Amino acid sequence: MSEENETRAVLEAACLRAGLDPAGAELVQLGENAIYRLRGRFIARIARAGQAVAARREVQVARWLEDHDVTAVQALRDVAQPVEVDGRPVTWWHELPPHRHGTALQVAHKLRRLHDLPLPDFDIGRLDPFVRLPERIDGATTLTDADRTWMRQHLADLRARHEELPSGLPHSVVHGDAWIGNVVSLDDGEVVLLDLERCSVGPPEWDLVSTAVKAFTLAGITVADYGDFAKVYGHDVMTWPGFETLRDIREFRLVCMAAQVAGENPERADEAALRLACLRDQRGPRPWRWTAVS
Structure with a gap:
């Protein structure tokens, strides 16, 4: 199975457990993390196996920064995160509007x-x-x-x-x-x-x-x-x-x-x-x- 097919299978299983729809998911990046764009301007991020603690902390930090008015990527609030599939943690985020590297x-x-x-x-x-x-x-x-x-x-x-x-x-x-x-x-x-x-x-x-x-x-x-x-x-x-x-x-x-x-x-x-x-x-x-x- 190719890496893309493998990550897409992980995505579909994770979305099913989280109550999200993976239909039409678009692969954005396949690297350190696999990134997919879902309908509704959501982003799914699939980390490597063994990174569940880091993924959980990332979601907590995002919500903590939001609570302190520090603008950062926003994790979906109404989804329990992360979801692990075959040891790979999956998290969901709001997609950013058009942007460029900072200075x-x-x-x-x-x-x-x-x-x-x-x-x-x-x-x-x-x-x-x-x-x-x-x-x-x-x-x-x-x-x-x-x-x-x-x-x-x-x-x-x-x-x-x-x-x-x-x-x-x-x-x-x-x-x-x-x-x-x-x-x-x-x-x-x-x-x-x-x-x-x-x-x-x-x-x-x-x-x-x-x-x-x-x-x-x-x-x-x-x-x-x-x-x-x-x-x-x-x-x-x-x-x-x-x-x-x-x-x-x-x-x-x-x-x-x-x-x-x-x-x-x-x-x-x-x-x-x-x-x-x-x-x-x-x-x-x-x-x-x-x-x-x-």
Whole structure:
């Protein structure tokens, strides 16, 4: 059975249990999550097996943000979520109107608002910057055994460095994956947070590092954009002694994601190999020109 047929079967079973109609469901994305558009402007999101806790937390966080007037993707209120089918959690969301990636300034404003919120009264979990990395390394089948051995050792080194992080900003609710693609702008100017599955309690620096990586690792925004971001947020994470550790972890996550995607789609093998070579100092200094994978 193809992956699309498999996820469509999961969708139909989950909709039946939730009292929703899957007829005419349109596949929007087949990647880390399978995304389907349902009639009535609803979105079904099918996560990978073993992600039920994260899916449940994502729904709770979305409702909590709505209650605190922080604009984010909205989970359906009248549906018990998530529904698990064959170990895969399915959640349902209101579809966003037309939108585009946010700007660094919009990310800064949204993160400032998020980080200033009081902690929720439910267990939101603690940030794990290494979540799912061992599985992604194991699934990096387009890389050599020697490459995977290096990745496992690098992961161990990063864990050790993370244990020695210096103190920084007070811990708060963090988004967990706060790059400009997960903060979008609607046509009416409203700014919306997406992909809440990694929201947790942790160091705000983890969220701030993503924009620094976008600017100085990937050259995806300008240095001036980053300066505006830091000024609006009120803190420049690059001045913090722990910056390089969190930057290196974030970069490694991008490498592991590409390796996982390549394992499922060998056409992405060259990108995974390029990213790994950059991390191993074989492609010169930053910034590196990486191509998006999905």
